[in-house]
Amino acid sequence: MQATKKQTLYDTLRQRVLTLELAPGSALDETILCEEFGVSRTPLREILQRLAAHGYLEITANRGATVSSMNLSVMRSFFQTAPMIYASISRLAAENATPVQTTQLKAEQRQFRIAVKRNEVIDMAMSNHRFHEIIGEMAASPYLLPSLQRLQIDHTRMSQTFYKSRNRTDHERIDSACEQHEQLIEAIEKHQPATAVDITRQHWELSRHQFERYVQPDPLPIDPLSPIQAPTQVDNHAL
Amino acid sequence: MQATKKQTLYDTLRQRVLTLELAPGSALDETILCEEFGVSRTPLREILQRLAAHGYLEITANRGATVSSMNLSVMRSFFQTAPMIYASISRLAAENATPVQTTQLKAEQRQFRIAVKRNEVIDMAMSNHRFHEIIGEMAASPYLLPSLQRLQIDHTRMSQTFYKSRNRTDHERIDSACEQHEQLIEAIEKHQPATAVDITRQHWELSRHQFERYVQPDPLPIDPLSPIQAPTQVDNHAL
DNA sequence: TGAATTTTTATTGTATACAATATGTATTTT
DNA sequence: AAAATACATATTGTATACAATAAAAATTCA
The missing domain is CATH 1.20.120.530 (GntR ligand-binding domain-like)
Incomplete structure (x- = not known):
């Protein structure tokens, strides 16, 4: 019955990583996730293991899971x-x-x-x-x-x-x-x-x-007072 | 402390798969493994999840882990x-x-x-x-x-x-x-x-x-009574 | 007998309690 | 006041008990 629940858990966390809803490097709180998805820590941790092995998360011993960094x-x-x-x-x-x-x-x-x-x-x-x-x-x-x-x-x-x-x-x-x-x-x-x-x-x-x-964002104009020709709105804060 | 225990568990099972000590397709018994390695099912199952995600095992819901098949x-x-x-x-x-x-x-x-x-x-x-x-x-x-x-x-x-x-x-x-x-x-x-x-x-x-x-083993000799020239002992039972 | 159904047994999945580790705060010492 | 230590708190890791599911055995009915 609850194979669905675990799959949902996996899929949802995966989507959050892929859409940057969970920022690279950010830590995951087991207790909070358990409450949110209505499962105990045992199945949650199994899912975290899977997500880590698949490259979505990184797990450090005694220090929990973080979202894979993009360095x-x-x-x-x-x-x-x-x-x-x-x-x-x-x-x-x-x-x-x-x-x-x-x-x-x-x-x-x-x-x-x-x-x-x-x-x-x-x-x-x-x-x-x-x-x-x-x-x-x-x-x-x-x-x-x-x-x-x-x-x-x-x-x-x-x-x-x-x-x-x-x-x-x-x-x-x-x-x-x-x-x-x-x-x-x-x-x-x-x-x-x-x-x-x-x-x-x-x-x-x-x-x-x-x-x-x-x-590598567009270079700034040589003359800092002249208007930027092609206004590109690239925000590269995530990297 | 027991991060070592889990690593040993992972490494040992991995080696058994790689050396065919655990035959492809064979099932793993959680209880027996727990006794052998002196851990409870919770950490064991986390290791099985990892091994499965890495391609050593296959886990089917409600039916446990088997060694990855080589078809x-x-x-x-x-x-x-x-x-x-x-x-x-x-x-x-x-x-x-x-x-x-x-x-x-x-x-x-x-x-x-x-x-x-x-x-x-x-x-x-x-x-x-x-x-x-x-x-x-x-x-x-x-x-x-x-x-x-x-x-x-x-x-x-x-x-x-x-x-x-x-x-x-x-x-x-x-x-x-x-x-x-x-x-x-x-x-x-x-x-x-x-x-x-x-x-x-x-x-x-x-x-x-x-x-x-x-x-594809060496073909049998045309004349079944003549001795085989190059006696090759290839046993291809595993595939 | 044999197919279908129920009952029993074994195995897998989950929740919870407790232990171990790390982190943060307060206290002591210089 | 700064550093060091001890204490308290939070988080992670593990064991165990129980629930759910699958497999096997036994029973029933044709």
């Missing part, structure tokens, strides 16, 4: 690893995707479009996350999936700023991403690995550009 | 993924390895040599596992490491037959592997990524040939 030292490795893993996953997905999975993917893309249209930040982040997660499932590679999932945790968290942005250029980029999703679905459905890899590469480049601005 | 359906994906991940890890290791880590790697290689000389199957398997694990640490890529670890679980388990073999050819191959380790250490120490990748590729090919015989 700059791993960024390099993120940018090195992501394109390779994403490309491999897309290739395998295009080779192995079943019709049922393609249907799932299309459904998730509809959710994403709706969230984009309504400008619902959390829904955008989560449906985009789920979209790429489904592609991961399509790849059917238990050995590649763990790395994809680790990448996605930080990718989704970094994307928050992107989704939250009320900037014109960013909105256009979100639309581009949405269009790339459609193309990717088509390539996967038609079993065209090469095309899928290429679109994935473009999709990654779009993200990468965004992240570069995020990590 | 043929994932073999394809294993052979597809392994060379790419191993190569990437080696490249990064050669780029980033610190002197301290290189020293560790050399120490582990000494252990491996000793185990090979003494023909200690478990020690061979575990020190070889640890050897490649250290290279994984050298790579310093939290995003690539999870896939490497998943691959290593099954790689080490499959290697058991290899190490157990009393066959002449197999022994020569183990010596080759040992020599490749030395070359790999040198490439890493001298920060030569290209060389490290190349040796890794050769090292993988050696494994792959072994696995092919393992999964």
